[in-house]
Amino acid sequence: MSGGGSFSESARHAGAAARRWMTTAGDALASVFFPAGCRICERLLVGASRVPVCEECLGSFEARPQRKCEICGQELPSFEAAAPEGLICPACQMQTYAFARARSFGVYEGALVRAILLLKFEEVTPLGEWFAEKLAGMVRREGELLAADVVVPVPLHRERERERGYNQATVLAKPLAKRLRLPFKAVLLLRTRPRPDKQVLSLEERWASVRGAFATRPGSQVDKLRVLLVDDVMTTGATLDACARALLKSGAKSVVGLTVARAVRSPIPKVVHANSQAAR
Numbered sequence: 339m340s341g342g343g344s345f346s347e348s349a350r351h352a353g354a355a356a357r358r359w360m361t362t363a364g365d366a367l368a369s370v371f372f373p374a375g376c377r378i379c380e381r382l383l384v385g386a387s388r389v390p391v392c393e394e395c396l397g398s399f400e401a402r403p404q405r406k407c408e409i410c411g412q413e414l415p416s417f418e419a420a421a422p423e424g425l426i427c428p429a430c431q432m433q434t435y436a437f438a439r440a441r442s443f444g445v446y447e448g449a450l451v452r453a454i455l456l457l458k459f460e461e462v463t464p465l466g467e468w469f470a471e472k473l474a475g476m477v478r479r480e481g482e483l484l485a486a487d488v489v490v491p492v493p494l495h496r497e498r499e500r501e502r503g504y505n506q507a508t509v510l511a512k513p514l515a516k517r518l519r520l521p522f523k524a525v526l527l528l529r530t531r532p533r534p535d536k537q538v539l540s541l542e543e544r545w546a547s548v549r550g551a552f553a554t555r556p557g558s559q560v561d562k563l564r565v566l567l568v569d570d571v572m573t574t575g576a577t578l579d580a581c582a583r584a585l586l587k588s589g590a591k592s593v594v595g596l597t598v599a600r601a602v603r604s605p606i607p608k609v610v611h612a613n614s615q616a617a618r
């Protein structure tokens with residue numbers, strides 16, 4: 339039972355309810371115009387971009403200019419001297435990879451790791467389009483070196499894609515193909531063997547788990563094509579290498595790997611290298 343203060347009390351309640359409503363309505367409005375803070379650093383997003391990442395984070399993604407291997411794009415220690423044929427890392431000097439070249443937009447560290455997770459687990463399509471624009475710029479700048487006839491995403495195993503609902507490489511590769519005005523071939527390449535369930539794979543396990551795990555779809559036209567193969571991250575190069583082998587086996591002319599990010603260092607285990615040479 340309320341006493342003499344009932345009026346002011348109920349007014350106070352009404353005021354609180356109104357404020358709650360206002361806050362909720364305000365949030366609803368804000369969520370229309372500003373979907374949320376930056377999905378990486380939570381800074382308030384201003385401007386009309388559909389990309390849910392702030393300018394500061396976006397600006398931090400691109401790799402700083404560095405001496406890089408001309409073939410696989412691996413950063414090279416500054417003391418490594420250029421060979422007469424150019425700057426080529428030890429792995430490429432040993433012809434480790436089946437792809438002709440690989441390039442990445444940034445280094446897999448800091449905010450870029452979180453951006454990749456957004457692509458991988460939340461299918462943030464506008465962010466995929468943003469990266470596609472950057473990758474397209476890289477392809478155009480290198481001209482003939484990265485020239486291609488088709489764009490192909492690194493495939494997930496069918497069951498994995500069903501679980502996840504989409505392939506994160508497609509979120510990048512499809513808008514990239516559009517920007518480069520090239521055909522997008524989502525099903526040209528298949529993953530025939532899934533990744534092992536184990537969470538963390540050693541270097542050797544990584545290479546072993548992808549060797550022979552990809553094939554071109556029977557009846558697909560691959561002959562003499564220069565393929566631009568797209569993925570989110572290049573860690574050891576093993577996946578791009580295994581895909582490139584399957585494409586070349588089916589008659590592709592060449593394969594160029596393109597990823598958003600690249601691991602800082604991708605060492606090549608000696609035993610794998612010996613095997614991959616034997617497989618050539």
Ligand SMILES: [Zn+2]
Binds near residue numbers: 379381392394395
């Ligand atoms: Zn941010």
Ligand SMILES: [Zn+2]
Binds near residue numbers: 410426428
């Ligand atoms: Zn290299």
